[in-house]
Amino acid sequence: MSFSEIQGQTDIKAHLQSAIQHNKFSHAYIISGEKDSGKMMLAEAFAQTILCEEGGDDACGECQSCHQAAGHNHPDIHYVLHEKLNSIGIDDIRTQLNNDIVIKPYSSKYKIYIVDEAEKMTEQAQNALLKTIEEPPEYGVIFLLTTSATTFLPTILSRCVLLDLKPVNQDIIKRELMHKHGMPDYQAEVCAAFSQGNFGKAIKLAESQEFNELKNTMVDFVKRAASQGVYEINEIATELVKSETVNIQDYLDLMTIWFKDVLLYKSTGDNKLVTYQDEIMIIKRQSAEMSFEGLENIFKAIDTCRKRLSANVNSNLTVELLLMEVKENMI
Ligand SMILES: [Zn+2]
Numbered sequence: 001m002s003f004s005e006i007q008g009q010t011d012i013k014a015h016l017q018s019a020i021q022h023n024k025f026s027h028a029y030i031i032s033g034e035k036d037s038g039k040m041m042l043a044e045a046f047a048q049t050i051l052c053e054e055g056g057d058d059a060c061g062e063c064q065s066c067h068q069a070a071g072h073n074h075p076d077i078h079y080v081l082h083e084k085l086n087s088i089g090i091d092d093i094r095t096q097l098n099n100d101i102v103i104k105p106y107s108s109k110y111k112i113y114i115v116d117e118a119e120k121m122t123e124q125a126q127n128a129l130l131k132t133i134e135e136p137p138e139y140g141v142i143f144l145l146t147t148s149a150t151t152f153l154p155t156i157l158s159r160c161v162l163l164d165l166k167p168v169n170q171d172i173i174k175r176e177l178m179h180k181h182g183m184p185d186y187q188a189e190v191c192a193a194f195s196q197g198n199f200g201k202a203i204k205l206a207e208s209q210e211f212n213e214l215k216n217t218m219v220d221f222v223k224r225a226a227s228q229g230v231y232e233i234n235e236i237a238t239e240l241v242k243s244e245t246v247n248i249q250d251y252l253d254l255m256t257i258w259f260k261d262v263l264l265y266k267s268t269g270d271n272k273l274v275t276y277q278d279e280i281m282i283i284k285r286q287s288a289e290m291s292f293e294g295l296e297n298i299f300k301a302i303d304t305c306r307k308r309l310s311a312n313v314n315s316n317l318t319v320e321l322l323l324m325e326v327k328e329n330m331i
Pocket residue numbers: 051052053054059060061062063064065066
């Protein structure tokens with residue numbers, strides 16, 4: 001992985017590459033960002049670059065070291081693994097990091113340790129790591145990748161450089177999906193909007209048949225909601241809830257994007273702002289028929305539905321109430 005292969009995250013890339021160029025990088029970084037947002041790619045680009053035989057501010061991709069790094073078999077890049085699924089314990093840190101980092105690099109100037117899901121470190125593990133972070137050997141660089149930097153002890157936080165991943169601009173994601181993944185315009189638009197700036201998520205969605213089906217199911221409902229009877233709505237809700245492939249939260253996100261489209265078109269009349277480009281005629285019609293108040297009610301209902309679902313209230317009933325609320329506000 002080289003920096004040039006990573007889309008977006010311009011500030012963080014610039015920061016890391018400049019640090020490499022001036023040989024002034026930190027011995028400990030925390031990269032914080034949601035799942036699939038590119039934390040590992042950044043850590044790997046950094047590792048590959050500082051180990052690259054060309055010695056530039058980006059990995060050449062050609063030298064032996066780059067090949068080893070790209071193949072995940074570089075002897076000086078260490079991925080700290082954990083035995084227990086949900087926690088990184090003191091033994092994991094001691095054996096794979098603390099006791100290993102004291103041994104000089106095998107074939108290069110540096111040794112890089114990447115701890116993925118570092119939020120799973122127990123307090124003892126963090127304390128054990130702290131000693132190494134306080135006095136790291138000159139050749140050692142540690143990356144803690146996390147979805148939440150707030151889980152770290154203040155003493156860890158104060159000794160690491162914190163890099164916080166920002167959402168990537170949706171237009172960049174859309175372009176990438178269209179050009180590199182050959183997606184049609186309107187589909188790329190939905191995936192980009194849905195990913196909320198998370199590149200990895202956008203690509204996963206783009207490749208997911210289930211996501212596409214979920215989108216169609218949702219669109220199918222909002223198109224015909226006004227004319228659905230109570231019995232049909234009850235059936236739709238039951239199917240959504242019992243389906244093993246449907247993620248209700250995703251369904252709600254897709255629905256939110258739909259009604260945002262209706263709202264945006266209603267307030268601006270601008271075609272270009274619409275995410276569901278392939279359904280533009282229906283979005284236009286609904287924006288003419290629906291009131292601002294009705295839209296507001298739907299957003300509130302989606303929000304309530306989300307809260308109830310996470311509080312484990314009867315999900316069938318919760319979803320049914322939402323669908324009813326949508327129906328009633330669409331006329
Ligand atoms: Zn290289």
